[in-house]
Amino acid sequence: MKVTKNRWLIALSAIAIHISIGAAYAYSVYKKPLVETAGWSETDVTLSFTIMMALAGMSAAIFGKFVERQGPRKSALLAAVLFGLGQVGSGFAVSIDSSKLFLLTYGLLSGLGLGIGYISPVSTLVKWFPDRRGLATGMAVLGFGSGALATAPVAATLIVSVGIPSTFYILGACYITLMVLGASYIAPPKDGWMPDGMKKAIASGQKVIIKDLRQLTSKEAVKTKHFWMLWSMMLINTSAGIMMISVASPMAQDVVGLSAAAAATMVGIMGIFNGGGRLGWAAASDYIGRHNIFLIFFIIQIIAFATLPLTTNVLLFQLLIFLVVSCYGGGFSNLPAFIGDLFGTKQLGAIHGYLLTTWSLGGIIGPLLVSKIQGATGSYIPVFYVFLGMITLAFFISIMLRADIKKYRNQEQQKQAIA
Incomplete structure (x- = not known):
């Protein structure tokens, strides 16, 4: 008999993924050290973040159907690999003083991982919380918004103590670990699944289901x-x-x-x-x-x-x-x-x-x-x-x-x- 997963742990898994990719918003912590320590131009440093943000929205659109076909687990794992490698690769780019490689790692790889990771858990969360759709997606997206809050002070401290490359290595490894852990648990429920409380409320007449307007591709x-x-x-x-x-x-x-x-x-x-x-x-x-x-x-x-x-x-x-x-x-x-x-x-x-x-x-x-x-x-x-x-x-x-x-x-x- 298949054991039903705990939907609150599904939500926690989604938050783990979103907190990791939300660390992208802490980029300002790296800007000054990259310009002053690495000697890169402010234009190149800013361009990396611009590429990442532009790719985040575009890759979400391009890979949306991939996410639907492959499911949240495989999609989130791919996001973990892309985003994590982008961050670790950024550390390598700094260590060999290559601003061009940094554009490819932080900008391209992390941007692709960010877009795929953002949408991977969301449709699954909506299915697990038919009674609280807004709350469920709100929790995940709050995780994304909180990523920078958690990352910025840690990254600032690490840059001073171990340097920019090692900061990217350490945080990149943390992101990969968190995202893989989240991806390993996340899975969609059976079609038509409802929590017991919702079933009882409907049966007693306390709750009336407002159906989705339609089901479209x-x-x-x-x-x-x-x-x-x-x-x-x-x-x-x-x-x-x-x-x-x-x-x-x-x-x-x-x-x-x-x-x-x-x-x-x-x-x-x-x-x-x-x-x-x-x-x-x-x-x-x-x-x-x-x-x-x-x-x-x-x-x-x-x-x-x-x-x-x-x-x-x-x-x-x-x-x-x-x-x-x-x-x-x-x-x-x-x-x-x-x-x-x-x-x-x-x-x-x-x-x-x-x-x-x-x-x-x-x-x-x-x-x-x-x-x-x-x-x-x-x-x-x-x-x-x-x-x-x-x-x-x-x-x-x-x-x-x-x-x-x-x-x-x-x-x-x-x-x-x-x-």
């Missing part, structure tokens, strides 16, 4: 307007969040006169809101619905971007930035569960991969827009108005999506009633 999903509406919402939400993260410190110093030290503290607190938003908003979505959560995101950000250019209050300015960043994190954690609601779990990993192209594009659009606008005007104020317009567009798209979901459900109910 990735090829079918991308042909629907719902896919492109969600894609547009994610692109705008991601662009706004990454824009804010990329210039928060100089923006706060320029607009409300925050000191450099206070701005640095604010950036640290932003990380807490980014991570906390991933779990908090995702858990809330299980009760009020994913489409309503996105509506709330855009209402919050409309208020924020309308208020930011008008306020001189330092605390209010920072609070609004924190809220925008929490919506950014919450968008990523709500996305997999929203995909399940709209398109089912048949090929959730592949559809998730396609939608994560917004991650790569948002990483280009957000920082590019703010740098161009600020460079042309010498002020961050026009930036707020541009993003206010973009977020308002996303708000109207989310209203249309919400209405269309309701209309689709009503039509399906009418068809069933006639049948």
Whole structure:
């Protein structure tokens, strides 16, 4: 008799994978030592991280179907090998003073591993938590957001004590170990599996199952307007969040006169809101619905971007930035569960991969827009108005999506009633 796995250990396995690849966000710890100790140009050092981030979203899209075909275990193992070798290889590149090899190891290999590792456990988690989809994916994505928090102080200490190459070797070995351990336990449940508590609640009438809107393949999903509406919402939400993260410190110093030290503290607190938003908003979505959560995101950000250019209050300015960043994190954690609601779990990993192209594009659009606008005007104020317009567009798209979901459900109910 086959023993059913513990779904909370499945969640822990997913978190182990996501914490490892989330260490990528601690890259800033390496930048100064690489420039000053290795003597590499700042352009080459920055380019490695840019390649990694661009590949993360793109590889999630390219390898989405691979993840569905091979399953979460093999996919996560491949991610462990690619990401781990990328990190260990980065140490070797530094030891032989090859910035070009560093682009291939940290940029290419780690970027591919990051994208595959990000989507590998998510569709499995959604299947193990039919009663708490948002919470489950929120936990994993919180792990990703917390990776830098765990890695940055350790990496900084190791760089001083053992040097840059050995730091990459040690941490790379740790990432491989954690990811392999996570991959070895993770596996999908039987079709239609439900936890006992959910079965009892349904049997007693305490809980009514709201079925997924439909069960579609990735090829079918991308042909629907719902896919492109969600894609547009994610692109705008991601662009706004990454824009804010990329210039928060100089923006706060320029607009409300925050000191450099206070701005640095604010950036640290932003990380807490980014991570906390991933779990908090995702858990809330299980009760009020994913489409309503996105509506709330855009209402919050409309208020924020309308208020930011008008306020001189330092605390209010920072609070609004924190809220925008929490919506950014919450968008990523709500996305997999929203995909399940709209398109089912048949090929959730592949559809998730396609939608994560917004991650790569948002990483280009957000920082590019703010740098161009600020460079042309010498002020961050026009930036707020541009993003206010973009977020308002996303708000109207989310209203249309919400209405269309309701209309689709009503039509399906009418068809069933006639049948």
